[in-house]
Amino acid sequence: xxxxxxxxxxxxxxxxxxxxxxxxxxxxxxxxxxxxxxxxxxxxxxxxxxxxxxxxxxxxxxxxxxxxxxxxxxxxx
Numbered sequence: 001x002x003x004x005x006x007x008x009x010x011x012x013x014x015x016x017x018x019x020x021x022x023x024x025x026x027x028x029x030x031x032x033x034x035x036x037x038x039x040x041x042x043x044x045x046x047x048x049x050x051x052x053x054x055x056x057x058x059x060x061x062x063x064x065x066x067x068x069x070x071x072x073x074x075x076x077x
Contacts, residue, residue, distance in 0.1 A: 024064030
């Protein structure tokens with residue numbers, strides 16, 4: 001029974017890590033796409049848009065890192 005629980009933990013960690021990476025990549029991609037479009041429409045606001053984009057990307061990256069830590073903890077359990 002212990003072997004099955006360990007195998008499920010590895011499976012859950014792998015799936016969880018994959019979903020976190022996919023979600024983070026899609027989120028940052030959508031963010032960058034919207035920021036580039038906004039900069040193209042209003043070039044005078046590019047510095048404000050860039051600052052907001054960097055802050056939002058850092059928050060997405062932090063959430064992704066937190067998810068990966070959880071996946072690693074599942075694998076090492």
